[in-house]
Amino acid sequence: MKKKTLMTGIVAALLAAPTQEVSAKNEQSVSAPVLQHGRAVRHDKSAPLPELIRLTQENTELVNQNLKPADYVYPNFTEHPTKIQQADMLKGSEGVQDFRGINNVPAVGISFDGIGQSDAPGGGLPPDTNGDVGTTHYVQYINTDWAIYEKATGNLVGTVQEGNTFWAGFGGPCETNNAGDPIVLFDKTAQVWVFSQFISGSNPNGSQCFAVSDRADITDPAVTFNRYQFEFPGVFNDYPHIGIWTDENGSRSGYYFVTHDFQLPSTFLGASFSVVERDEMIAGNPAEFVRFENVQGGGSHAYGALPAHLEGDVLPAGDTCAPFVHTRADLDAYLFWNLCVDWTTPANSTISAATILSAGDIYSAGVNTVPQPAPAPSGANLDNFSGRTMYRASARAYPSASGLPIDMAINHVADAGDGIAGVKWVNFSMRYDGLGGSPADNFSVKIRDEGLFSPDDDYRWMGAISIDQNRNLGLAYSVSSLTTFPSVRYTGRTGDDPTGQMRSEASCVVGTGVQTFVDSSGRAGRWGDYSSMSVDPVDQCTFWMTVEYVANTGAVDWENRICSFTFPECGNPEFYVETEDSTDLAVCLADGAVTLDVDLYALGGFTGTVNMSSSTMPGGSSVSFSNIAVNSFPSTTTATFNDLDQAGVSELAVSILGDSVAPNLSRSLDLNLQVSIDTPVAATLSLPADAAVGTSVRPVFEWNAVSDALSYRIEVATDAGFTNIIETGTAGTTSYAMVASLASNTQYYWRVISQNNCDNSVPSATFSFTTGEPGVCADSFATNTAFADDMEGDVSDWTVSGTGSTWTQSGVRFNSGVTSFKATDVASSSDQYLTSPSINIPTIDQSPITLSFWNFQNMEAFNGTGSDACWDAGLLEISTDGGNNYVPIDNTKMLTDPYNGLVTSNPANAITGMEAWCADDAVPASGDQEVVAVVDLDAYAGQTAQFRFRLGTDSAVGDEGWYIDDVSVQGCINDVIFKDGFE
Numbered sequence: 001m002k003k004k005t006l007m008t009g010i011v012a013a014l015l016a017a018p019t020q021e022v023s024a025k026n027e028q029s030v031s032a033p034v035l036q037h038g039r040a041v042r043h044d045k046s047a048p049l050p051e052l053i054r055l056t057q058e059n060t061e062l063v064n065q066n067l068k069p070a071d072y073v074y075p076n077f078t079e080h081p082t083k084i085q086q087a088d089m090l091k092g093s094e095g096v097q098d099f100r101g102i103n104n105v106p107a108v109g110i111s112f113d114g115i116g117q118s119d120a121p122g123g124g125l126p127p128d129t130n131g132d133v134g135t136t137h138y139v140q141y142i143n144t145d146w147a148i149y150e151k152a153t154g155n156l157v158g159t160v161q162e163g164n165t166f167w168a169g170f171g172g173p174c175e176t177n178n179a180g181d182p183i184v185l186f187d188k189t190a191q192v193w194v195f196s197q198f199i200s201g202s203n204p205n206g207s208q209c210f211a212v213s214d215r216a217d218i219t220d221p222a223v224t225f226n227r228y229q230f231e232f233p234g235v236f237n238d239y240p241h242i243g244i245w246t247d248e249n250g251s252r253s254g255y256y257f258v259t260h261d262f263q264l265p266s267t268f269l270g271a272s273f274s275v276v277e278r279d280e281m282i283a284g285n286p287a288e289f290v291r292f293e294n295v296q297g298g299g300s301h302a303y304g305a306l307p308a309h310l311e312g313d314v315l316p317a318g319d320t321c322a323p324f325v326h327t328r329a330d331l332d333a334y335l336f337w338n339l340c341v342d343w344t345t346p347a348n349s350t351i352s353a354a355t356i357l358s359a360g361d362i363y364s365a366g367v368n369t370v371p372q373p374a375p376a377p378s379g380a381n382l383d384n385f386s387g388r389t390m391y392r393a394s395a396r397a398y399p400s401a402s403g404l405p406i407d408m409a410i411n412h413v414a415d416a417g418d419g420i421a422g423v424k425w426v427n428f429s430m431r432y433d434g435l436g437g438s439p440a441d442n443f444s445v446k447i448r449d450e451g452l453f454s455p456d457d458d459y460r461w462m463g464a465i466s467i468d469q470n471r472n473l474g475l476a477y478s479v480s481s482l483t484t485f486p487s488v489r490y491t492g493r494t495g496d497d498p499t500g501q502m503r504s505e506a507s508c509v510v511g512t513g514v515q516t517f518v519d520s521s522g523r524a525g526r527w528g529d530y531s532s533m534s535v536d537p538v539d540q541c542t543f544w545m546t547v548e549y550v551a552n553t554g555a556v557d558w559e560n561r562i563c564s565f566t567f568p569e570c571g572n573p574e575f576y577v578e579t580e581d582s583t584d585l586a587v588c589l590a591d592g593a594v595t596l597d598v599d600l601y602a603l604g605g606f607t608g609t610v611n612m613s614s615s616t617m618p619g620g621s622s623v624s625f626s627n628i629a630v631n632s633f634p635s636t637t638t639a640t641f642n643d644l645d646q647a648g649v650s651e652l653a654v655s656i657l658g659d660s661v662a663p664n665l666s667r668s669l670d671l672n673l674q675v676s677i678d679t680p681v682a683a684t685l686s687l688p689a690d691a692a693v694g695t696s697v698r699p700v701f702e703w704n705a706v707s708d709a710l711s712y713r714i715e716v717a718t719d720a721g722f723t724n725i726i727e728t729g730t731a732g733t734t735s736y737a738m739v740a741s742l743a744s745n746t747q748y749y750w751r752v753i754s755q756n757n758c759d760n761s762v763p764s765a766t767f768s769f770t771t772g773e774p775g776v777c778a779d780s781f782a783t784n785t786a787f788a789d790d791m792e793g794d795v796s797d798w799t800v801s802g803t804g805s806t807w808t809q810s811g812v813r814f815n816s817g818v819t820s821f822k823a824t825d826v827a828s829s830s831d832q833y834l835t836s837p838s839i840n841i842p843t844i845d846q847s848p849i850t851l852s853f854w855n856f857q858n859m860e861a862f863n864g865t866g867s868d869a870c871w872d873a874g875l876l877e878i879s880t881d882g883g884n885n886y887v888p889i890d891n892t893k894m895l896t897d898p899y900n901g902l903v904t905s906n907p908a909n910a911i912t913g914m915e916a917w918c919a920d921d922a923v924p925a926s927g928d929q930e931v932v933a934v935v936d937l938d939a940y941a942g943q944t945a946q947f948r949f950r951l952g953t954d955s956a957v958g959d960e961g962w963y964i965d966d967v968s969v970q971g972c973i974n975d976v977i978f979k980d981g982f983e
Contacts, residue, residue: 033273033292037346040276040287042172042229046211049223053161055168093414093452095361096422100455101503105491109564111508112154114546116559119160120145124180125517125556126383126526130391131546132534134186134193135216138562140546141195143180148218149562151536157219166195166211166225173199174209174229181529183242183257188313188537190282191216194244194255195225198237206237208274210255212281226284230276232291235261235269239529241391243309246278249318253278254341256307256322261293270294271302273324273351275341290341290349297335297354302326304388305335308395308408311466311535316397316406320432321443325393327412329365333358334410334426338443352443359426360447360584365412366913368419369905370459370527371482375553376514379908382480382527384421384461386413391530394466395430403634404576404601405429407448409473411463414452419913421461422454423477425502429578448578451500453491458484464533464545470570470603471495474543475502476533476563485511486527488547488561494569495576499670508545508563513553541570573606575633577658577669587644587675588758594641598625598656598669602633608660612637615655620646623654630658641673650675650708676756680709683734683752683761688769694778694972695769696848696936697742697895701750702735703764709754712736716750720766730755737892744773774895774934775852777972784846787839788968792817797837802950803910804830806961813963815854815932820965823951825859825872827958831910832951835883839969844941846971851935851947853967855897858960859919860953870901872909872953873916874962876935880943889935891915897933903952911952919959937969 046052114131124143131140137157138149146165148157163182167174179200187194193213198206211225237259246253254275261269273295277287295302305326310316321340328335336355342348369381390411398404408428416422427448453475454460463477476490488508497503517525528548536542546562578599587594600610609631614623620643627637639656652673659666687702688695701714714736716727726748729736742748747770754761777783789795791809798821800807810822823832842849860872877886891898901918903911951962 033295033351035347035349036291036293037349038289040228040289041231042170042174043286044170044227045284046166046225046227047169048221049218049225050221052165052168056162056165059168091362091364091366093361093363093416093422093424095450095500096416096452096454097501098416098454100505101491101493101497101501103497103503105503105506106565106567108506108508109542109566110154111561111563112149114140114149114560114562115142115145115147115160116551117557119147125558126529127548127558127560128181128529129532129546129548129560130183130530131532131544131562132184132186133536133544134218135191135538137218138544139184139186139193139218140560140562141182141184142560143182144178146182146184146195154562163197167209167227170227170229172229173203173207174227177203181238181240183240185242185244185309186534186537187244187282188311189246189315192282193218194242196240196242196255198240204234206232206235206259206261208232208237208240208257208259208276210276210281226281228276228281228287230289232261232272234263236264237272238262241306243307243322243392244278245308245310245322246315247318247320248315250279251319251343252322252341254322255281256324256339258302258305258307258324260303268303271305273302273305273307273337273339275322275339277343288343288346290346292339292351295337295351297326297328297337300328302335302337302354305337306389306391306393306410309392311394311396312469312540313537314397314399317400317432323395323408323430323443323445325408325410325428326389327365327387328356329363329387329414331356331358332362336445355445357445357447360450361452363424363452364415366415366419367413367421367461368913370421370461370480372480372514373482373485375516377516377518379518380514380516380525382486382515382525384413384459385528386421388412390463392464392466392532394533396467396469396471398603402601402603403599404603405431407467407471409465409467411465411475413461416452416454420454420457421459422452423460423463423475424450424452425463425465425473425475426450427473446580449499451502453502455505457481460489462528462531462547464531464547466533466535466543468535468543468567468570469540470567470572470574471576472567472570474533474545474565476508476531476545476547478528478531478547478549480511485513486515486548486550487511488545488549488563490545490563490565492543492565492567494567495574495667496665506565508547509549509561511549511551513550513557515550515556515558516553517555536564539566539571542566571604573602573604573608573663575600575602575606575608575610575658575660575665575667577610577656577667579669583669583671585671585673586757587641587673588756589645589675590678590758594644596639596641596671598637598639600630600633600635600637600658606633606663608662608665610658610660613657613659614639615657617654618647618649618652619643623656644673644675645677647675650710674710674757676708676710676758678708679759680706680754680756680761682706682764683709683712683754685750685752685764685767688767690767692769694772694781694848697744697771697774698738698892698936699742699769700735700737701752703752705734706754706761708756709761710756713753713755713760714750715753716748718748720749720768722749722751741895741898742771744771746771772848775850775932775970777970781972781974784842784971784973786842786969786971789966790817791820791965791967795821799835800833801835802831802833804828805832806830807832807834810963813856815965820854820963821949822961822963823874823949824961825951825959826953827956828953829908829955830951830953834949834964836947836967838882838944838946841937841940841943841945841969842971844938846973847938847941849937849941849969849971850895851937851967851969853933854963854965855917855931855933856963857917857919859962860957860959870903870916870918871906871957872951872959873901873903873911873918874949874951875899875911875914875916877948877950878940879946879948880940883946886948888914893936893939895934895936897931906954908954909952911950916952917962
């Protein structure tokens with residue numbers, strides 16, 4: 001029968017959980033990339049473009065039958081995310097710009113509609129919005145269609161044409177497929193246009209089709225194309241992204257691209273980095289390719305990586321290898337590879353291992369799907385495209401006399417707070433030293449600047465970024481929210497804008513409708529797949545963008561806007577104040593003088609004198625310069641920081657300033673100094689107390705603060721000599737929570753080492769502790785049961801609610817008695833709640849306080865197996881305000897049976913992206929699974945709480961479900977009642 005005890009407790013002060021960092025990261029073992037090389041299987045020179053258009057129009061029914069059905073939704077082949085890829089989703093992002101910059105972005109130069117869905121019936125969803133600007137025209141190339149527009153007026157030249165027009169009469173699948181994922185690029189140094197498409201996945205071998213024009217004027221009736229088909233046996237080369245890269249001697253010249261390779265129908269094989277022989281293709285000669293399959297980076301694959309794409313007509317130094325870049329949110333980092341092609345002996349081509357470059361700010365890809373306002377129906381959210389670097393990775397080289405490194409800018413989606421999508425932008429500086437050895441090893445990269453643009457609660461995503469000749473950035477993106485129709489906006493920054501900030505934003509076009517499409521599985525509406533930002537090859541200053549938006553509400557009724565803008569400063573003489581060193585200086589005054597090499601560069605014929613100074617320094621500290629007036633460029637002056645011990649602060653922000661009179665320009669270099677005076681002393685440990693018993697298997701360690709310590713390293717070992725250290729962590733505060741659960745009833749040892757910029761302290765004294773059994777009080781304590789329910793008989797004080805809830809008493813599986821509570825894993829979208837009555841949690845003096853329950857799941861699994869499958873799942877929530885608000889209890893509180901995954905991204909599941917209990921690898925045939933989940937409740941001591949078991953399911957595939965039995969809440973009280981010996 002059911003037994004319950006309710007106990008009133010006293011509210012106690014709670015310790016806040018610390019922010020902490022784990023030193024060791026769990027990386028996957030990976031195999032080396034596999035090199036392939038070969039020739040194009042087909043190539044020719046086309047007839048003039050008007051003839052290709054005529055041939056395509058005459059053969060539309062034959063060539064394109066069944067390839068372009070109306071409102072076709074292009075498959076979004078997505079590799080199932082691993083736990084490593086998902087690991088960042090629970091953290092937030094730093095460096096969020098939640099305001100509009102103090103300077104205004106330039107006004108729109110020209111704005112006009114490109115190809116819309118009504119212009120290309122059956123053009124598919126998403127449109128794969130892509131375009132580039134040439135000398136006189138703008139060309140837009142989207143899924144299955146392309147068009148030419150006059151730059152000066154925005155007028156359409158001719159009509160919208162079929163995407164595979166360029167391969168009319170070519171033969172093979174390039175001619176007979178109009179499969180989408182198109183790319184158009186204007187090759188600025190060769191003054192030719194490059195068009196490319198893949199072929200559909202229905203073919204046994206993947207192919208990438210190229211058409212390279214013989215002139216810059218795409219409207220010239222005599223324009224022809226050198227056409228190529230490169231074949232990749234046995235794979236479908238999805239989502240190709242192409243960049244143009246070459247160097248001064250042409251040794252690395254190529255059209256480089258990344259593909260996501262699949263074995264159809266949907267088995268992900270890996271990401272491939274490829275390059276085709278650009279110079280031979282421009283000349284119309286037979287051309288080769290080099291391809292590296294299964295490229296890996298940082299313990300994961302390269303899904304979503306991009307090749308660098310050169311803007312401008314200045315080339316990197318000879319033999320400079322082509323870089324590739326990707327995000328790696330779970331490491332708060334960016335990945336870089338260098339592909340060094342050797343066209344003389346292609347088999348000697350190399351690709352470097354991934355270089356992991358830490359971001360200056362923590363960022364998370366854990367973003368919600370993008371909402372739309374009414375009249376959007378329920379579930380009609382839009383793809384957020386988090387986790388992928390957005391096309392293109394724009395790079396720019398500068399004249400060698402300037403001394404400037406190569407710049408590259410990328411953007412991607414990141415969590416700007418509460419899962420709202422913001423645009424994370426990063427400006428990298430790259431150098432190739434050319435000192436011999438492996439060229440890939442001589443390529444270095446650093447972050448010049450970065451930020452996360454999210455000035456309000458609108459969602460910003462599907463961005464595109466580029467760099468003009470003065471190193472200014474232009475950034476365009478889609479924007480939407482519950483109050484904003486899907487629209488196009490842009491922003492940017494110049495050299496005199498504050499570090500890490502974009503300017504105000506402006507509208508390219510304001511949307512006036514929503515996309516209502518939701519597929520049969522409840523998947524969010526496909527959106528964009530690409531946006532494009534490029535720089536005019538004529539003035540090297542005007543930014544041209546094309547981005548998707550919605551003008552009229554409909555299931556598939558997108559539009560694509562084309563806009564331009566120009567910074568008026570572009571093209572003027574300019575200088576820059578930078579450093580090749582880190583702008584975050586870790587200073588130890590005991591080491592002597594603190595110096596920094598400051599580099600000055602010039603562009604556009606700058607010939608002025610730059611006078612050096614610094615912002616105001618605190619106390620008696622100051623900055624002096626080895627050369628205070630700089631008049632030759634590039635040049636280096638050494639900044640010396642004097643008397644930092646008199647500043648009276650350990651964190652110091654200072655700006656190095658450069659000012660010129662003719663022209664009147666001011667530039668700055670922002671620095672952060674972290675100052676340590678000498679080696680710190682050892683910390684004094686406090687909790688767990690030395691020789692403590694019955695300690696939690698996930699203890700929280702505490703110690704006293706040490707003057708001048710910047711961080712603390714904690715070590716936990718199974719022996720007093722610390723020869724077997726089982727966890728090492730770093731904390732910025734005087735508290736650290738154990739990441740993994742320890743073994744129960746086991747003795748452990750711990751110590752702390754104080755750290756700063758000078759050195760580490762000697763280790764603290766060593767404390768020992770012995771863990772208890774989770775949910776069981778130590779021998780000297782008695783169990784105080786505050787609540788217990790065995791789910792037998794009357795369960796009327798439990799509340800069943802939510803959408804499609806099936807929670808009910810069941811006699812199928814149970815831990816004790818003959819019944820438990822069960823929720824069915826239904827094959828439809830549901831959000832099912834089982835809520836406990838109010839429970840008075842014991843006070844903190846009864847620690848450890850725990851919730852225990854029998855926990856059994858048999859839920860939908862990905863492809864039938866896999867503990868990382870998480871389409872349908874359950875989690876535990878708590879409310880401490882009378883049931884008005886519930887928050888998830890996270891994995892750090894799970895002493896046993898922790899959550900085993902993150903719910904796979906799917907808008908049909910209300911708990912998508914959250915930690916949860918997912919499908920198990922093996923489920924017993926009968927109710928003999930004995931898993932008791934024990935949850936640490938110390939953080940809720942003394943409060944009145946309700947617990948909610950929440951099952952979330954998507955709209956397809958169900959299974960048996962989730963069972964809960966034997967729920968109890970308890971504390972531990974001292975068993976010695978009478979200290980004077982009387983009983």
